[in-house]
Amino acid sequence: MKNQIPESTIARLSIYLRLLEELEREKTATIRSSEIANLSGLTAAQVRKDLAYFGQFGVRGQGYAVPLLKKKISQTLGVHQSCKTIILGAGNLGQALSSYRGFHKEGFDIVALFDIAADKIKQKETATPIYDLSELQNFVQKNKVGIAVLAVPVQAAQDAAIQVVEAGITSILNFAPVDLAVPNNVHVRNVDLATELITLAYYSKS
Amino acid sequence: MKNQIPESTIARLSIYLRLLEELEREKTATIRSSEIANLSGLTAAQVRKDLAYFGQFGVRGQGYAVPLLKKKISQTLGVHQSCKTIILGAGNLGQALSSYRGFHKEGFDIVALFDIAADKIKQKETATPIYDLSELQNFVQKNKVGIAVLAVPVQAAQDAAIQVVEAGITSILNFAPVDLAVPNNVHVRNVDLATELITLAYYSKS
DNA sequence: TAGATTGTTAATCGATTAACAATC
């Protein structure tokens, strides 16, 4: 069971991590909390507070050593090794996500797509195999799948979530605009694209 | 200039709206705040508070009339008419988004895709035309574009944002993992898919 | 009138920000 660290802190850690990867590529040796803040659009106090939840990684008067901090954050987040990920729904969105480079770059391996009547779907260029939904349980048990992405139509989402949970997966990224009912130990994050646009539309007037 | 209404309230309004559309299709006449809360995974107090920012839409002892509330919320959000939307970046993600039904359903018309060297891109089934980025200014001026979606690689995102802003667009949905520098009057919402997965991965251990 | 549910105020909670002592 994890402690009382805000989910927003965790989300920001992953932003710091990506920034540090970039800085390491550029051979930057050290960085101050104020610089991290500027580069990621946050405040220095917030950066230091976030990091302090997990340890003391900096040197007073100096800042943070980029390679060390990167290592510490990736250990904290547990992204040092790659994580097998499946996508439910092999429509436009599902297929686009499966070839999204950002996932692979951060260590997420999209190992399979699932869909109903998978045999009807033409399997374009994608290297990722598409299986029938009925094979889900089997596949998940054989392969160590850590995360499921739900890119199915809204009507199918709750049902898909149940199947995913039954297969033993406890992390779900949900693109369908519904509040999924899942057991307490299952973690869901929602990406609601239409809501994002509606929110923007509100601000685009006035 | 908009008042001090929390952005999270606006985001929830759009969730209520979609729920009400559903309820209206099912011919539900009235609904209580507690029911709205259950259906969207929130609390009744929160629902009432959100709505109270904009007026008194309910009847004490009765609840809310579904058609009326739906109308009021869509007026508030300004989604009564459709909003022209463009997508920058015609790669996998851009093309998937352009055919994403959820956008059209909520009144967002994807009127064009833009990409560098647009002529090199084979224009699959999509009905949405793909233009060269150099035509952006011209297109936006001729058509009343309200929102731009950035589905370009991270290196190209800041530059794309500048062009979009120069063309006069003030609402941006950004899929690239960077903190975009934009003028104060421009509203940006970020969807950071890799960060979502990393956050989930953190919770999938332990 | 009695019962129900809103609208709204006040209390709680948690996250962000500010400030500064510790220390490299």
Place this chain on the structure above:
DNA sequence: TAGATTGTTAATCGATTAACAATC
């Protein structure tokens, strides 16, 4: 030592929740 920047505590801010008077 003087200067800089962290780690951490305390103050602020804002959003969520609880409670209840208003009222249909």
